[in-house]
Amino acid sequence: xxLYHSDMAEDADIDLxxxxxxxxxxxxxxPRPLRVFDQIxxxxxDMVLQSELVARWxxxxxxxxxxxxxxxxxxxxxxxxxxxxxxxxSEIAVFDFDERICGAVTRFADNERLDQIRAExxxxxxxxxxxxxxxxxxxxxxxxxxxxxxxxxVFLQRGLEATGYVGEGxxxxxxxxxxxxxxxxxxxxxxxxxxxxxxxQRMMPQLHYYHLDDAPNLRSCNLIFRALPxxxxxxxxxxxxxxxxxxxxxxxxxxxxxxxxxxxxxLDYGKAHEDEYSLELLEDSHGTDH
Numbered sequence: 001x002x003l004y005h006s007d008m009a010e011d012a013d014i015d016l017x018x019x020x021x022x023x024x025x026x027x028x029x030x031p032r033p034l035r036v037f038d039q040i041x042x043x044x045x046d047m048v049l050q051s052e053l054v055a056r057w058x059x060x061x062x063x064x065x066x067x068x069x070x071x072x073x074x075x076x077x078x079x080x081x082x083x084x085x086x087x088x089x090s091e092i093a094v095f096d097f098d099e100r101i102c103g104a105v106t107r108f109a110d111n112e113r114l115d116q117i118r119a120e121x122x123x124x125x126x127x128x129x130x131x132x133x134x135x136x137x138x139x140x141x142x143x144x145x146x147x148x149x150x151x152x153x154v155f156l157q158r159g160l161e162a163t164g165y166v167g168e169g170x171x172x173x174x175x176x177x178x179x180x181x182x183x184x185x186x187x188x189x190x191x192x193x194x195x196x197x198x199x200x201q202r203m204m205p206q207l208h209y210y211h212l213d214d215a216p217n218l219r220s221c222n223l224i225f226r227a228l229p230x231x232x233x234x235x236x237x238x239x240x241x242x243x244x245x246x247x248x249x250x251x252x253x254x255x256x257x258x259x260x261x262x263x264x265x266x267l268d269y270g271k272a273h274e275d276e277y278s279l280e281l282l283e284d285s286h287g288t289d290h
Contacts, residue, residue, distance in 0.1 A: 018084045019048045023075055029108050030071045031100035033211075034261065038142035038151075038250050039069040039098075042220075046208040050222075051075035054138060055088040057170065057224070061135035063089040064162040066124060066155050067096050070140060074105055077114040088116075093134070095122040095158070098261040123259050124158045125246075128237040132164040140172035140220070146248035149173075149185035153192045154240055154249075156225075160196055165233045168201070168226045175206050175221035189223070197231035200224070 023044055033039035042050065047070065054063075055076045065073045073094050080088035094105050096119065105119035122129060137159035142151040152173060159169045173189060174182040190200055204222040212218055240246070246255045 014052060015084060016048075018082065019052070019079060020044065022078050022082050022084055023047050023051065026071050026074045026078060026108065030069075030074075030104050031098070033069060034098070036250065036254070037098075037258075037261070040210050040212050042070045042072075042140075043209045043211060047072065047075060050208065051079055052085060053222070054170065055080060055085055057168075058089040058136050058138075059087040061089050062091040062133065063093075064134040064137040064159065065092065065094040065096075066137055066139040066159045066162065067141060068094045068105070068138075069096075069098070069101060071101075071104070072138065072140075073117060074108055074114070077109070077117045078112060081112060081114055090116060092117040094119040095124075095129075095162075097121065097123040097259070099263040100261060103263050121260060123256075124154055125240045125256060125259075127239050128158050128161040130237075132161055132233075132237075134162045134164075134167060136168040136170070137162045138170045138172075142250055143174040143182075143220075144185045144189075145174070145181045146252040146254075147245075148181075149188040149192075150245050151249045152185060152189050154245070156189060156192065157196075157240075158237075160193075160198065161237050163227070165197060165231050166227045168224065169198070171223045171225065172208065172220050173223055174218060176218055177206075179218075186221075186223075193225045196234070197228050198225040199228060201226040 027044060033041050051072055054072060073092050076088055077092055079085045094102065094117070096102055099121055102119035102121050105117065108114070109117050120129065139155045139159050141155035144151045152171065156169070156171055159171075163169065171189065173185060175186070176182050193200070200223060202224040204224075206219045206221060208220045209216075210218065210220070243255075248254065249256050
């Protein structure tokens with residue numbers, strides 16, 4: 001057994017080998033990231049710690065994921081199912097515009113009998129489909145380096161809607177003391193949350209590393225928001241089409257042009273696909289003396 005501090009409550013007694021093996025099962029069965037949509041995956045060790053933290057934070061609650069390329073949702077459910085941790089959300093719903101991600105969640109859940117998790121194809125630019133009775137939400141959105149956090153605010157808005165503006169949220173966002181843009185993004189996102197009737201309950205700085213070739217040392221933090229008592233829904237959910245808000249959504253001069261990423265065919269993500277390799281055969285040696 002491995003004892004580590006969860007930074008959320010009391011110490012957590014976790015079998016580290018079992019946890020890493022479980023996370024490895026999930027990683028083997030998720031699709032490859034599409035960098036053009038800022039799908040950049042968290043490293044496995046940080047996924048273990050993040051999944052335990054999210055499970056503890058959302059214990060017994062209905063949890064919505066607004067996008068989930070990392071597959072933290074599946075990790076949380078799977079760690080609980082395997083009894084590596086004895087706590088976790090009562091219900092998990094994943095809303096993602098990538099059909100590959102939704103399919104991977106559904107197939108893994110079916111194979112492992114994870115009854116508390118489901119996935120729904122959804123683009124965050126569209127009106128939130130509901131229901132809006134989630135207790136909390138989680139999102140690790142495009143970090144908004146080129147738009148001062150506008151893309152983060154879109155995902156945050158959908159999370160607030162998922163809770164009916166009365167719940168809690170965890171937003172994973174860039175956090176680097178040596179760069180200016182993460183500071184601007186953090187400020188703008190916090191301002192947006194405050195204007196929406198939420199306050200920053202907690203910030204957990206510089207926690208996570210990513211498979212990011214051009215910035216391998218860039219880290220992210222957890223921002224945890226909570227609704228003010230008596231907070232009210234500002235109005236019905238609406239689609240987002242403001243061109244100024246979306247101009248650099250996925251990076252400089254890269255606005256949203258895709259409603260859904262469609263899955264061409266069912267893939268077994270843990271195995272090499274035939275498009276990735278060719279075979280050079282041994283020469284037929286029958287009847288040949290050597």
